[in-house]
Amino acid sequence: MNIASRIRQYGLSIVHEAPDALVDIVFVHGLNGHPHRTWTSSRTGTFWPVDLLPDVLSTCRVRILSYGYNANVTSFTDGASKDRILNHSETLAAGLAANRTINTCPERPIIFVCHSLGGLVVKRALIYSRSLTNEKVEHLRSIYVSTFGILFLGTPHNGSEMAKWGSLLQNICSAVLPKKFMDSSPQLIKALKTNNETLQNINSLFSDMVPRFHICFFHETLPMDVKGTRELIVDESSAAPQIDGVERMGIEADHSHMCKFDDETAPGYEAVAVALLRFAREAPATIHERWNEEGRTRMIIKTQKAREIFGEVSPSSASDRLGDRSGPRPSDGTTPQSSGGARSITVKQHEIEEPLDFVFDHGRTRFS
Structure with a gap:
């Protein structure tokens, strides 16, 4: 042919x-x-x-x-x-x-x-x-x-x-x-x-x-x-x-x-x-x-979306929103504070409702 x-x-x-x-x-x-x-x-x-x-x-x-x-x-x-x-x-x-x-x-x-x-x-x-x-x-x-x-x-x-x-x-x-x-x-x-x-x-x-x-x-x-x-x-x-x-x-x-x-x-x-x-x-x-660079940009965008959803909230309301996923409080009983004194939470990747769908393959960023 x-x-x-x-x-x-x-x-x-x-x-x-x-x-x-x-x-x-x-x-x-x-x-x-x-x-x-x-x-x-x-x-x-x-x-x-x-x-x-x-x-x-x-x-x-x-x-x-x-x-x-x-x-x-x-x-x-x-x-x-x-x-x-x-x-x-x-x-x-x-x-x-x-x-x-x-x-x-x-x-x-x-x-x-x-x-x-x-x-x-x-x-x-x-x-x-x-x-x-x-x-x-x-x-x-x-x-x-x-x-x-x-x-x-x-x-x-x-x-x-x-x-x-x-x-x-x-x-x-x-x-x-x-x-x-x-x-x-x-x-x-x-x-x-x-x-x-x-x-x-x-x-x-x-x-x-x-x-x-x-x-x-x-x-x-x-x-x-x-x-x-x-x-x-x-x-x-x-x-x-x-x-x-x-x-x-x-x-x-x-x-x-x-x-x-x-x-x-x-x-x-x-x-x-x-x-x-x-x-x-x-x-x-x-x-x-x-x-x-694209992988880093997408990570930043998704992190920003997460902050819009979970940012600047009280620990109690954050706990209500996240349920058990928010994890335990620090063992010393303190609560994370923002620089301005307002209470906030730290959002980890596993806490995002739409988690980042990329993996690292031999040092390269890949998207599923």
Whole structure:
């Protein structure tokens, strides 16, 4: 069975896995894309995430996954009233978290590789994942905590002006959709020019997260035919804005082909591969520390909740609330006092009604 037949159109497909993998690399296609075709050379048939990348990353022990979703044009043009990008991003976060839990690697570092508007799906997934603090869904927050780096290939990051967004989206559609479809869809053109607030909001919300991640911007340098003229689909200023601490580089290809490499000598391949190699080497130590930090933060939050419930109360009322769990009084008959003289109790972990559900595993903080 060849690799193409093993890749599902929707959801996650594992396309390569080293023994005892330490890092997950997730490929996410864009508008009208496909989890296999987007990354496959039409000239040589090379599916570079499998045919080229594992050799470069042989010392890093990586698992490579490709994510597929219904990337039709309405996914990106229906506007805030039908936020399908949010639906895609929630599905990506939930599916990836579930896959990593089943494979007993929920804290493994993640590196995303995104083409075009697929970068907006990844951005939205990380915004969504970061926002989850409730204990019942904090397992989905693992995607945000574990993400180390992102490679954006031809993703539009700028577009504060509505008119520019409409023109940019129209160009992307022209690059990836049949001309007859564009010519016969005046309602699509109208939508592209007006219903793009969702895309703007994603870039705005993501901007303050940029310093947390290791990021590379790649922009196309060759134009494509659009409406009878040749132009860049996503120009350098949008695909690779000047941001402190972010790497940027051009790829000698057009928008559709910048994510397809014929072989190891293809323009841009070495730069992309080396970035992934560097990220894969650096990620484990950094993400391990971030999970330790996440564990401490969650402990503080739960402790604060406990203090809100059991704090600043008299011993008698504390005893009524805690029952036998409050434990015996000190043998000298004294009562703990706060610095201001008010009586208080000391709440131990076993006294919290919702105990901390983490354990320490070989010195690492893990959550059940």
